[in-house]
Amino acid sequence: MNELIRLLSYMIGIAAFLGLNLAYLGWVERKGAGHFQRRTGPKEVGPYGLLQPLADGLKLMSKQLIIPANADKALYMCAPILIMVPAVLLFVAIPFGEHLVPREFNFGLIMMFAFASVGGLSILIGGWGSGNKYSLIAGARAVSQNVAYEIPMLLTAINIVMITGSMDLNEIIRQQGSYFWNWNIFRLDKSVLMPVSFLVFFICSLAETNRTPFDMGECEGELVAGYHTEYGGMGFGLFMMAEYANLVIGCSLTTILFLGGWQSPIGIWPGPHWFLLKMYFLVWCFVWIRWTYPRTTFWGLLNLSWKYLIPFSLVNLLLTALFIKVF
Amino acid sequence: MNPSLFSPEGLAGVIFLILICVTMIGAIIATCTTRLIRSVSGLAVCFVGVAGLYYFLNSPFVAMMELLIYVGAVCVTIAFAIMLAEPDEAKQARKITGLSGGLAAICGGFFAYALAYAAVNGKWMTPAVKRVNDGSLKEIGLSLLTRYSMVFELVSIVLLIAIVGALVLAQSGRDKA
Known part of the structure; x- marks a missing residue:
């Protein structure tokens, strides 16, 4: 039973770690890109643009799913x-x-x-x-x-x-x-x-x-x-x-x-x-x-x-x- | 005696059945679809199922090699060959005509019967339970370098010939082909 709880908590932990990383590495990349090119990067949504990943996620999820006619x-x-x-x-x-x-x-x-x-x-x-x-x-x-x-x-x-x-x-x-x-x-x-x-x-x-x-x-x-x-x-x-x-x-x-x-x-x-x-x-x-x-x-x-x-x-x-x- | 579904043996049986289903479904997709690229995908699913079976049989190293070589290399190579070879329209497989289907069924049935007969009636040297650790990383390494070292070396010669052959084919260069 202990093993089961351990595995379950690891699964939740990995999911959380992964979710955080996937969202915020995008932010890091855009911020980095901005500063390397002498821009500021995302800055409008939240302080330092920190809420940008959430906004992106919402946008992507609320989009209509279009399957091209030619696709398999x-x-x-x-x-x-x-x-x-x-x-x-x-x-x-x-x-x-x-x-x-x-x-x-x-x-x-x-x-x-x-x-x-x-x-x-x-x-x-x-x-x-x-x-x-x-x-x-x-x-x-x-x-x-x-x-x-x-x-x-x-x-x-x-x-x-x-x-x-x-x-x-x-x-x-x-x-x-x-x-x-x-x-x-x-x-x-x-x-x-x-x-x-x-x-x-x-x-x-x-x-x-x-x-x-x-x-x-x-x-x-x-x-x-x-x-x-x-x-x-x-x-x-x-x-x-x-x-x-x-x-x-x-x-x-x-x-x-x-x-x-x-x-x-x-x-x-x-x-x-x-x-x-x-x-x-x-x-x-x-x-x-x-x-x-x-x-x-x-x-x-x-x-x-x-x-x-x-x-x-x-x-x-x-x-x-x-x-x-x-x- | 039937173990209950939620005992360890019962759950292991369920996992075994799932893996067999994955393998079978992959194989059926690979053979029945008319688009070649889909049959490659089916083949990949089939290999994943086989890898799962190896893992189930306590041979994790063989399972990982199955994934690395068959899914990661063989399937990708086949997919490449398909994409580079023919346009999409020509890739629709030809309709099977008349006799060949029945013949295939008879051959397949005979083969399946022979395999099943051999598996059930054959004399196995040692009970499987005693050799359960034979698929571990250490055991495979030991037997490859002691008992099967000759075979191991022969395989490397085959690979060497393949590499030399590829070099010979590529020797003339791109413009002279």
Whole structure:
């Protein structure tokens, strides 16, 4: 019975955390965009525009749901739900604190990648189901990008698995000590290229979440609005929210693998607050990059993955294996 | 003896039935629809059901691999092939004519009977209960690197050949194709 109450409270907690994040990361992004471009961003609704997400939500939910005549109705309706489900589900495995984890899986890392890869299919289904050639092109682009960047991301994550000897996310954090030089990013004794691995992982998560400079799936100049062109109201809202959910998950995963999760950088008070601090710092970096760099070209994007990141990750993997064997 | 619905065994049975239903529904969508993209979606649903069955049978690693490889890679690749290959109109599957339907039913029925017969009458080496942990991460890793290391290496050769083949195909470049 205790277990049941624990699970139930975690479910409510995750739903609340997720809802808050999905609403307010949108606000953070718009505020950030505004200030980077020397504007103020949203400021009319509530103090500092803080009620803007609620107003947006109300607007999106009260809109009429229009299904385009050309669309494949079943797939069109499925896609926004399908893209949201794996994103929400993954929060079950994230260890926010040493004891603040809904469920500890000993295959947590592989689970992250497994469910994240389902997201690509739902983008494809959404792009196809819309019955619009721009959506279709955007869907194909987004997925080829996801597939391309999944490989170096996995290869880099394998480094961590080799060093740690575990796929349990909480165990990976536990093995990184309580000072910042024990974090995987600075563990030069395990592999001299660890900071570069972190960079590769960061770039890959940038591409996996379809964020500028890698948002080829929704480049407005060429493809109207990408794979969610035909979606209005909450359908569009779900695509947007899934993007932020994936953003939070990507940043959490980077925090767990490289930045020591809930471990404290200065040796005192380890706990969920450090996790959130690091995670939100990474989220802020994502926003920062998005509004600083222009979009790349599609071939440039694929070349970066196939010609540079993947060979580099393979060499890096060999190097890590060598380091583990020698030292 | 029938366990009650709300005992752990009963609930496990219900979950098992749900997973089987998901797998079956996915398979039926995959085979019966006339639009290829829908049958890929059905295939994905079917794979999710199979992954659920693996999880149910205490092999979480295999379940996650099923999702990662089959849903995340195979289905996406098939969907790509469909989108790049033909326009929408040509993709409507041809009507099945006359004899082939009956023949398919007979073959399918025979196959199902053979499988069921083998499953019920075959002699199983060890009872399943004793090997319940064989699907765990550690066990799979151990058996891949000891008992099945030869097979493991052979698979890697197959993959190597596939990569070399892809390189040969792409060698001529975009303009000379």
